[in-house]
Amino acid sequence: MNFLAVSIMTAILGGIGFYLGRDEVSSNASMLLTFQGIIAAAVLVRLNRGVPSLDWKAVKYDAVEKLLQRLEDIAKSYIAVVIINAISIFILIFIQFYNKPEYLYSEKVIMILSTIFGCLLGLLLGRMTHVVWLDLDIVRLQKAVILSAAESENKKTQILSASEKLSEMEKVRITAFPKKNESESGTQ
Numbered sequence: 001m002n003f004l005a006v007s008i009m010t011a012i013l014g015g016i017g018f019y020l021g022r023d024e025v026s027s028n029a030s031m032l033l034t035f036q037g038i039i040a041a042a043v044l045v046r047l048n049r050g051v052p053s054l055d056w057k058a059v060k061y062d063a064v065e066k067l068l069q070r071l072e073d074i075a076k077s078y079i080a081v082v083i084i085n086a087i088s089i090f091i092l093i094f095i096q097f098y099n100k101p102e103y104l105y106s107e108k109v110i111m112i113l114s115t116i117f118g119c120l121l122g123l124l125l126g127r128m129t130h131v132v133w134l135d136l137d138i139v140r141l142q143k144a145v146i147l148s149a150a151e152s153e154n155k156k157t158q159i160l161s162a163s164e165k166l167s168e169m170e171k172v173r174i175t176a177f178p179k180k181n182e183s184e185s186g187t188q
Helices: 003-019 022-047 061-098 107-172
Strands: none
Touching: 003 107, 022 061, 022 107, 061 107
16 A cells, blocks of 8 residues: 555544644544454454465475465464554553543643554554455465366366377277278279
């Protein structure tokens, strides 16, 4: 994802977090925690994705290596999303817990934490968009690898079938039509 787009999104959500007051943060905390829980669950589900089960002998080594490298890269992106999500959840819980009059935390501290939370939320949304883009890239790569394996398997099947047909033809001893003797076709 474009760094500029993520930066703009982060700045906008950070600005919104800066202008939220105590009441807005408290009233929206449960909704934001639910949202972040859904993101965390989605990431964990995607981390559980396996590699397609194929006869890997039929696939080119370079294609397998490229696919596995991309899967490793996206797993690292997922870990970054989980870390950003965990930090922002911690900040949101801190704001929710300490945003009470009996605590000595000032409005400015809550405002700063809200700004940090907004920035993290923007970064989180940007990273999730990036991860979705990587997922689409991996799906395309998996498609290419699977089609390559299927094509290779199809070639093997066709070669085997042709070999069997040739051996059947040899068993029957099909030969070319016999040549006519010149005496039979002679000039009369």
